[in-house]
Amino acid sequence: MPGGSAKTAILYRMVMDKHVCPYGLKARALLRRKGYQIEDRWLRTRQETDAFKAERGVRTTPQAFIDGVRIGGYDDLRRHFGLKVGDPTATSYTPVLAVFAVTALMALALSYASFGSAFTVRTGEWFIGLSMMALAMLKLQNVETFSTMFLNYDLLARRWVPYGKIYPFAELGAGALMVAGALTWLSAPVALFIGGVGAVSVFKAVYLDRRELKCACVGGGSNVPLGFISLTENLMMVAMAVWMGVMAAPLVA
Incomplete structure (x- = not known):
């Protein structure tokens, strides 16, 4: 970015031979829309994913980090950017x-x-x-x-x-x-x-x-x-x- 450092984020998401996490893709797309350069770290096996969750003390992936601070998953990213998060239990016409x-x-x-x-x-x-x-x-x-x-x-x-x-x-x-x-x-x-x-x-x-x-x-x-x-x-x-x-x-x- 001219006149300053680029905004960066680290994203951990599952990318396996038979499964690519859709919320990981949505989180990556959201970060890109917000102007972040992403360090995209893939979790390629179930064992690697479980080890990451145990190490970080989280229950789900993807997990996004901005400026060294864990923001969380896709819904947490939306909240971080002030965007609406849908409620699956809410009534709607x-x-x-x-x-x-x-x-x-x-x-x-x-x-x-x-x-x-x-x-x-x-x-x-x-x-x-x-x-x-x-x-x-x-x-x-x-x-x-x-x-x-x-x-x-x-x-x-x-x-x-x-x-x-x-x-x-x-x-x-x-x-x-x-x-x-x-x-x-x-x-x-x-x-x-x-x-x-x-x-x-x-x-x-x-x-x-x-x-x-x-x-x-x-x-x-x-x-x-x-x-x-x-x-x-x-x-x-x-x-x-x-x-x-x-x-x-x-x-x-």
């Missing part, structure tokens, strides 16, 4: 918002490809149908875990436990039929039923009972809080069911 953002883009793309315009009535219909399918896919990754979390608040699942395992399949099927615009006589009642029961269940748990729960909407094990977005998801299904039923009525007549 990000997973379900990500689903809605992606399905909205998919609906816009499909509408443009089909009609030459991104903004059509079908865009809205596809958005809801695709959202149902995407959310069902996440639930189906582990139906057992989803159904267990679902029992915390769904009124029907509490009375009839198998409903928790049926729900994601019903959501997927109704969503697929809505996207296809087929068998409205089946998809609309199914969406109306599961969306209606879900909306009542969420409203009771959150706004009447004042319970703080995690939503099973993106599958079991998520940290999405049960609340307004969960209620909106169910109301969207109800609205879509009513809309498709109304649109199909003239055809039936």
Whole structure:
């Protein structure tokens, strides 16, 4: 550095034939972004790693040292530089918002490809149908875990436990039929039923009972809080069911 000494850091990280520590790579990248010249010291075997941890009195690697002072691992480096460190136990709406953002883009793309315009009535219909399918896919990754979390608040699942395992399949099927615009006589009642029961269940748990729960909407094990977005998801299904039923009525007549 002109007019002064360069900032330097020492980084100990695992670099083995069959494993390169990802947090070591992230720590190295962070130090480089902060303008540090890095003395990159590799721990090439498990024995070497264990010996390093015993010698330094640490439990994990990587370990970064700046000006001879141990800073710690990747999260410790972020704290040292005043950067935010994620809390894996914190609740967040990000997973379900990500689903809605992606399905909205998919609906816009499909509408443009089909009609030459991104903004059509079908865009809205596809958005809801695709959202149902995407959310069902996440639930189906582990139906057992989803159904267990679902029992915390769904009124029907509490009375009839198998409903928790049926729900994601019903959501997927109704969503697929809505996207296809087929068998409205089946998809609309199914969406109306599961969306209606879900909306009542969420409203009771959150706004009447004042319970703080995690939503099973993106599958079991998520940290999405049960609340307004969960209620909106169910109301969207109800609205879509009513809309498709109304649109199909003239055809039936």
